[in-house]
Structures are given as C-alpha cells and as structure tokens.
Amino acid sequence: MIVRCCPLMEVLSEVPDVRHARGKRYPLAAVLGLACAAILCGYRSYGAIAEWGRNYGKHLIKALGFRRMKTPCAATLHAVFRSLDIQQLETQLGAWAQSVVATLSGDDQLIVIAVDGKTLRGSAKQGSQEAHLLSAVSQGLGITLAQCAVDDKANEISAMPALLEQLLLHGRVVTVDALHTQRRTAETILACGADYLMPVKGNQPQLLEDIQTLFDRPQGLADTMTASCSFDLGHGRYEYRRLTTSTALVGYSDWPGLRQVFCLERLICVRKTGEQRVERVYGVTSLSPQRATAEDLLRMTREHWHVENKSHWVRDVTFDEDRSQVRRGHIPEVMAALRNTAIGLMRAAGYQGTAATCRLFAAQPHKALALLGAYAEN
Secondary structure (H helix, E strand, C coil), rough: CCCCCCCHHHCCCCCCCCHHHCCCCCHHHHHHHHHHHHCCCCCCCHHHHHHHCCCCHHHHHHHCCCCCCCCCCCHHHHHHHCCCHHHHHHCCCCCHHHHHHHHCCCCCCCCCEEEEEEEEEEHHHHHCCEEEEEEEEEECCCEEEEEEEECHHHHHHHHHHHHHHHHCCCCCECCCCCCCCCHHHHHHHHHHHCCEEEEEECCCCHHHHHHHHHCCCCCCHHHHHEEEEEEEEEEEEEEEEEHHHHECCCCCCCCCCEEEEEEEEEEEEECCCCCEEEEEEEEEECCCCCCCCCCHHHHHHHCCCCHHHHHHHHHHHCHHHHCCCCCCCCHHHHHHHHHHHHHHHHHHCCCCCCCHHHHHHHHHHHHHHHHHHHCCCC
C-alpha cells in the first residue's frame, strides 16, 4: 500500500538553504533528494552517493531537479551537509514522518511511540566521544518520527523535553526505558495530552518498593488485578510471558498520572540445554484499564524493544551506520536523518526486507525516485 502524503521532494524543498548565494551551484532539495535516493539503493558514503549520481542518466538527474544536468562530487556533498540547519532539517523530515504514521494508522488506532537512544560508533575522533542520538520511533511500523543529538547516554534525560517538543503527542502513548522513568518526563508527556508507559527500576526506589510489595502480597486485592499471557518459540528458546496489572496504587502513590501498575514475568527456557531463568519487570502507566488492558500493555512493553530490530539493527546492518566514519560537526546526525527517512519511505510503501528492497532499487532506480515523488521521463 502506498501512502498518499506530501511527496518527500516537496518536503525537502521547504528546508532553508543557508548557503551564500554565490555557493548555490546545486539546489538544496536536489542534493538531499540525491542522497535519499542513493541511500534507498544501498549506497552509504559521500563517495558512493556522488558516484551513483554521476552514473545516472540525464533524465533521472533532471527528475531530481538538477538544472545543470550535473550532480555534486563527494566534497560538495560534505560541504552542503555541513552547512545545513540541522534543526530545520529534522523539523521538516519529522513532520513528514508523523503524517505518514498518522495516515497509516487511521483514526481509530492508538499510536504508540517508543523513545530510545543510539550511539553512532564510527563517528568518534581520536580522543573524543561518539555521536549519540535520542530517537522517537513509532511502534509497529518502525518509522523514526524525531531525533536529537545528545552528548552521551547520561544526558538523555535532559534532552527528552526537546525531543518531545518535536512530536504531535495528543492522544498518543510514549514508551521509554527505565532511564527516563522520571517525574518530570511523566509530567511533560501528560501536559502534551499523551500517556506514558514506563518500567520501574532502582532509580525510583519508593515507587519500585510500592509496586513490589503490591505484587508480592496481593491478598485481598484480586479485584484490582487482571492478567494476560503470551508464548513464543524461536531463536532456540521458549519464552512465556505473563503481565499482571493492578489499580490498587491509584490514590496511594503520588506518581504523576498513575492509573495502573504492572508486573511482567518472563520464563525463558533454552531448548538445547534446558536452562531456565525467570525475570521480573515492574512498570507504571497513565493509561486507564478502559484504554489499555493487560493484553495491550503486554504488547506495548514487548514492541518497545522491537525498535532495536526495526530501526537500530537495520541502520547498522543494512546501512552500516556503526562503521560510518562521518564525523564533522552535525553531519553524522544529517546522515542518520536521511537513513531514517529512507527506511520510512520503504515502510510507508509496504516493502518488506530492507536489504532486498535496496537491491531492487539498485536494479530499478526509477522506483526509488518514485518514492521521493520524483518521476523520470523515459
């Protein structure tokens, strides 16, 4: 299914061009479109993107908007990306991605957004830290909706409000990892008209103790509890999950917006050795039992970690992001944003298998251009 949203080339044309007038040999939208199309075809570096442009026919170059019938070299791509206003680029691409997700989800489906950080391993210079990005990704679809750069993982908490400001949150749900289980984060999400789902660990000792006590001594509280189970077989192991919710702490705990707490128990058995282990995870949500059942919460908690497979893993394995040594200024963030956009284009068009799709586009590049809204004349 192809989603009918604003063509990406129109979105790219809205990105402000801050270059000096004498240096604008190539239209900015055309350069960004060239990079997106090349990434869709599996090209990863400046040199590869420039080579892809040089090898294209004139009708394809024209479709992207290059007036001189010539595409930029690797050094020019570097200079253009270095001059970009990264916040404006993120704003335009984020707005496009959110419109795609809203269109795909429809009016009745609850949109769940997972927030997670990712380190760009290859971006470190000698003696300096790698670039680290905090991203918001739609659960299920795996489309990145927004991202912002942070100094390192320890600074993700302070960067969270800036990331949330980029999102249309009203009526949606935000899932986070335990690092972001903070009162301020919960209050910010609620103030945006959204709900949260947060795991609770040792960084919130009183809340953790209250939840543990509740599920360790549930006598007389059965009427406040519901449960849901799931079972999976794969990767050489069995995994049984049981999530139990309770409303018993509503009115007792002063945690902002608390409507339910939960306990997720996982029994994992390795088929080959028979080894077993049991894990317990506790959490809190502002979703009422009417809006989210135990089954819904079980699905959301599991799909939060699918972000690793649907976004981070694809960027590292298919697009080799961790080995990319792009380092100057905010260019690592620019390249990450373009990779995210390429993945979003594929997902919106219903393509399955990112690597196979890249090979398809490499063989038939006019299909990659069509996803951008750039159509080549035969």
